[in-house]
Amino acid sequence: MSAPTDWFRYKGNHLEIDGTRLEQVANKFGTPCYVYSDRGFLDPLTALKKGLKGIDHLICFAVKSNSNLSVLSLLTEAGAGMDIVSGGELFRALTAGAPAQEIIFSGVGKTPGEMATALEADDQGIYAFNVESVAELATLSTVAENLGKRARVALRFNPDVDAKTHPYIATGLKRNKFGLDRKEILTIAAAHETFPGVSIEGISIHIGSQILSLRPLRESFTKVRALMKEVEKILPHRLQFVDLGGGLGISYGKERPISIPDFCKLVKEYFGKLSIKVILEPGRLLSGNAGILLTEILYRKVRTQRDFLIVDAAMNDLIRPSLYESHHEIVPVQKVKNGKNKKTDVVGPICETGDFFAQDRSLPLHLNQGDLLAILSAGAYGFSMASNYNSRPRVAEVLIQNGTPKLIRERETYEDLIRGEVHT
Ligand SMILES: Cc1ncc(COP(=O)(O)O)c(C=O)c1O
Numbered sequence: 283m284s285a286p287t288d289w290f291r292y293k294g295n296h297l298e299i300d301g302t303r304l305e306q307v308a309n310k311f312g313t314p315c316y317v318y319s320d321r322g323f324l325d326p327l328t329a330l331k332k333g334l335k336g337i338d339h340l341i342c343f344a345v346k347s348n349s350n351l352s353v354l355s356l357l358t359e360a361g362a363g364m365d366i367v368s369g370g371e372l373f374r375a376l377t378a379g380a381p382a383q384e385i386i387f388s389g390v391g392k393t394p395g396e397m398a399t400a401l402e403a404d405d406q407g408i409y410a411f412n413v414e415s416v417a418e419l420a421t422l423s424t425v426a427e428n429l430g431k432r433a434r435v436a437l438r439f440n441p442d443v444d445a446k447t448h449p450y451i452a453t454g455l456k457r458n459k460f461g462l463d464r465k466e467i468l469t470i471a472a473a474h475e476t477f478p479g480v481s482i483e484g485i486s487i488h489i490g491s492q493i494l495s496l497r498p499l500r501e502s503f504t505k506v507r508a509l510m511k512e513v514e515k516i517l518p519h520r521l522q523f524v525d526l527g528g529g530l531g532i533s534y535g536k537e538r539p540i541s542i543p544d545f546c547k548l549v550k551e552y553f554g555k556l557s558i559k560v561i562l563e564p565g566r567l568l569s570g571n572a573g574i575l576l577t578e579i580l581y582r583k584v585r586t587q588r589d590f591l592i593v594d595a596a597m598n599d600l601i602r603p604s605l606y607e608s609h610h611e612i613v614p615v616q617k618v619k620n621g622k623n624k625k626t627d628v629v630g631p632i633c634e635t636g637d638f639f640a641q642d643r644s645l646p647l648h649l650n651q652g653d654l655l656a657i658l659s660a661g662a663y664g665f666s667m668a669s670n671y672n673s674r675p676r677v678a679e680v681l682i683q684n685g686t687p688k689l690i691r692e693r694e695t696y697e698d699l700i701r702g703e704v705h706t
Contacts, residue, residue, distance in 0.1 A: 287533075287571045287658060289319035295617040297656055299682045304576055304615045307680055307687055308654055313578040314595035315678040315693070316665050322572025323353060323661075324360055326542060330562065331361065333546025337554050340409070342386045344528045344565025345371040347662040348573070352681055352690035354378030357568065363409070365528070365563035369396040376403060386525060386561060388412045388438070388488070390459055397425045401433060410434040412486040412525060414461055416470060419477055426479030436484030436525050437467050437513075441505040445490030445498045445529065448606050460488070464509055471516040482517060484561075485510055488527025491566060494537055496548055499529075503552040510556075523559040532570040534659045535611040542567075566662040573661025575600050575677075576615070579653045580631070588625040588642060591649060596630025597637040598671040600657060600664050604636040612640050615654035621646045628655070632672045665691075673699055 290299050297304045299319045307317055330341055342365035343357045349371060354364065355378045363384030364375040375385055382404035387396075392411070401407040413419045413435050426433040440461030456463070462470070467485070474482055489502050503526070510521055526549065531539045553560050577595035602608040612628055626645040630637045639657055649655070668676050675694035680687050 347565030423479035486525035570662035
């Protein structure tokens, strides 16, 4: 079994993060739990910043991918802005110390209440709203006018480009609910005076997630740049920024992701000479390989065709395999050399056949009750998509920061499960 990721490595037979053995983490904080590496978040951020050096840019972390306060603070302190999609994420970002002027509000269904809160954050309001429909633009304009404010806006362009990713995370096709087409954007630009509460200052896109090729990005950048020119001919002012969204893929084991320098080169090629701010909204790229889900084997159930390893984590803790049939590498926390392997399903205790982390995976036969497994690449859309299904308390989160394990979210209790419920 190879070295799992850049930040989680075997030293001898023990899986470690920055000198901390995962067995130690399990002993101290229990299982299941998410374990993150600070460097796992910071290294790709640094690489992006380095790649974009020389152009005005803002890297807004997609809070939805991992919304733990300590993670947001870590990234804020390292100079990231935040990309939010709800009032709750705005609250988290501000609580973590993100400056409002470095927050971008994305999403197709912002409520008037959320818009007002964002416009009033830190008095000056957030940096910009990515608007996805005419009706939303009209609502934002009214909300801002009523508050005596003017909202900075990017119109989200749906370029009808196939991101060649899982259909549930493709967002840039005509049939998807996201964004406005070219004609709609030009019509809005021509009618900009009818929206006095907003100032149209940018174009944004986000064509999908887990993108592994530069081709769809190049295709959409070409379309964005052409559209920006058309919009600037209509508006009485120049555009101030372009938001290129997130979506850069990571390796979950076999994939060969786009290299960060290659991506930055492409961004510079298309937008480097336009004297505008370039905004990015990476989520998975910064958080995906920064975290693992640590779980203990409860039972080995032996069958002829395949065995089942029943673990103490379940689909409510990490839903990606059930939801998207996503592949996550699973490795033993303690390696045993030269053992035999067997076709194995790694499953959770939930009463659903879809409650699996791996199917038909070749895993060591010696793995048994009490052994620990690490489910890799679980830092993005892991805890942030967790639920209490089957009345399972949500798990703890631990961040290895400067080599020291810190509990950044307590494991929920049974009391937490019924908080807010009324017992009639
Ligand atoms: C508008 C927007 N921006 C950014 C992201 C982050 O995507 P990723 O985690 O693939 O970078 C998403 C993900 O759904 C999104 O919808």
